[in-house]
Amino acid sequence: MNRGPREPPGRARCWQRTLRSDDLDPDDDIPFSIERIHRLYDFLEPGDEIADTDGRTWHFQGPWDWHSFDQSGPHYPVWPLTLLTRQGHPDDLAAETVRRATANGSHQQQIELWTKLTQAQPAPTG
Numbered sequence: 001m002n003r004g005p006r007e008p009p010g011r012a013r014c015w016q017r018t019l020r021s022d023d024l025d026p027d028d029d030i031p032f033s034i035e036r037i038h039r040l041y042d043f044l045e046p047g048d049e050i051a052d053t054d055g056r057t058w059h060f061q062g063p064w065d066w067h068s069f070d071q072s073g074p075h076y077p078v079w080p081l082t083l084l085t086r087q088g089h090p091d092d093l094a095a096e097t098v099r100r101a102t103a104n105g106s107h108q109q110q111i112e113l114w115t116k117l118t119q120a121q122p123a124p125t126g
Contacts, residue, residue, distance in 0.1 A: 040114050043094075043101040049084040050098070052077035057084065063110070064122060076107040 040063035050058040058077050059067040066076055081102040083095040
């Protein structure tokens with residue numbers, strides 16, 4: 001596979017193209033860097049338990065992996081959110097972070113921002 005001319009370490013060019021899983025070989029001595037553009041729900045951690053403004057409780061596993069305790073729709077919580085537990089215990093500092101982060105906005109706005117920044121679309125579910 002041709003990735004373009006080799007550059008000395010520290011002077012690598014920024015190639016703008018879609019990467020495939022086999023494009024990066026950490027053992028080939030070609031320098032590369034990966035920059036996280038945006039992480040959805042960066043104020044939550046997998047396993048967090050959340051209450052939403054409609055009074056429903058949720059288990060967060062990731063931006064596309066929400067599980068309501070009542071197992072009914074809709075399939076995403078309604079903001080603002082309240083952190084109930086982190087790692088199985090109350091966490092006042094993390095709860096305040098979640099409260100501030102979700103005081104405005106919605107799940108849909110998070111998805112739209114991610115879509116805009118990454119120029120990608122979430123995979124269909126179901």
